[in-house]
Amino acid sequence: MSAAEQHMSHSITVEAPASRVYRLISAIESWPLYFAPNVHVEVLARSDTEERVRIWATANGEVTSWTSRRDLDPGRLTIAFRQEVSRAPVAAMGGAWRVVPVTDERCELWLDHDFTAVGDDPQLVEWITRAVDRNSESELGAVKYLTESDDGLADLEFSFEDTVRVDGAAADVMEFLDRADLWPTRLEHVSRLELSEDESGVQRMSMDTRTADGSVHTTESVRVCLRDEDRIVYKQTVTPALMRAHTGEWRIAAAPEGGVDVTSRHSVIIQAGSVAKVLGEKATVADARSFVRQALSRNSGVTLACAKEFAEGRSRSGSATATT
Structure with missing residues (x-):
């Protein structure tokens, strides 16, 4: 010793x-x-x-x-x-x-x-x-x-995924997701984003996001960019009031019929003590789960749609260039 x-x-x-x-x-x-x-x-x-x-x-x-x-x-x-x-x-x-x-x-x-x-x-x-x-x-x-916890972790914790098919290259999708510093000009729900990255591919991100009712939430995240695997995993270190914890993943995989499938995965633990304050005295943990899922799915859905448009636009442009 x-x-x-x-x-x-x-x-x-x-x-x-x-x-x-x-x-x-x-x-x-x-x-x-x-x-x-x-x-x-x-x-x-x-x-x-x-x-x-x-x-x-x-x-x-x-x-x-x-x-x-x-x-x-x-x-x-x-x-x-x-x-x-x-x-x-x-x-x-x-x-x-x-x-x-x-x-x-x-x-x-x-x-x-x-x-x-x-x-x-x-x-x-x-x-x-x-x-x-x-x-x-x-x-x-x-x-x-x-x-x-009196509420039971099984009720507070949940995960879900959203996937879109992209008729484009994985590298172009990865570029869109990786360059989060450009999201304020590319995504309607992102009003501000500050990003820094160290030599190991770890990114720190501070972001202001507009919700459906027009309010703005500030979150801070750490992202690990696993570029060789076409994945980005992240954890929000500052979360909205309804979430005790929130982790996620962007994952790109080749599709059998061609193109790629792009998946956004979220895992959440609800902050039980904030449910009534945020959603009203009669709100339940189930209401909070539904609210959070809809909000996260809406924002990630916009990001997936924009990544799809970006990659497929690149693909069309590349095809046109190749045939001239």
Whole structure:
């Protein structure tokens, strides 16, 4: 063991069965929806007891990514993890989730970390410590909220997709979706958009969107551009009041009959405490689900239609040029 290895533990009491808590922390694909720091998770390999995953997340406000191996033990209610590929300032990191039953309806949830910093730099150790503290407390609090929720996560959480067929090239569709900085001139519902991108293809986006009633909502998102796979995944880090969390994906796939299918996928958790305030005292979670789905589908539908027009216009122009 390195003399510079640091150890940290965080815990919280959860008024829910241990099995329910374990199911939530084991569902790593849903972490971006459940946990504020997590942006996106890709499962690279999986068996009944092992997973290899790539995770994008925020740490002290910065977006970073790493590859980890997870060992799942449902009998002992533990999940051990170890980063295979870490990213500076982290040199190495691992740890474990541990669910400890107290009664049938109560448990203790522990999140342990060990890590070393690049060059054993004390300033980097302090930076990592702050990130682990902030993210661990946020994730433990989210587990508590979601597993104790009176409304039931199954009612609050939902996903849906919209797909259009495009008689054009995937590269042209991807260009339209990728160049979100141009959306204010291309999409009627986008009145302002600020975008920045780092060298790894991670984009930060702040956008003002007009709703059907003419009001404007400001959202902030982190987008991971997986250009080699014709996909863009994203997470809204600042959401409208009705949504506790919102993640999404733009996906382009070759269509059997030619052209491409372009899909917009949304996953949402409703903010139950805001339903009455936003939609009225008699509104239900079901009403909120319907309202949010219609709003998101309307906006993504406009984006899909404009991407289709853009790509098919490029295709027609290219064909005309080729025949002259």
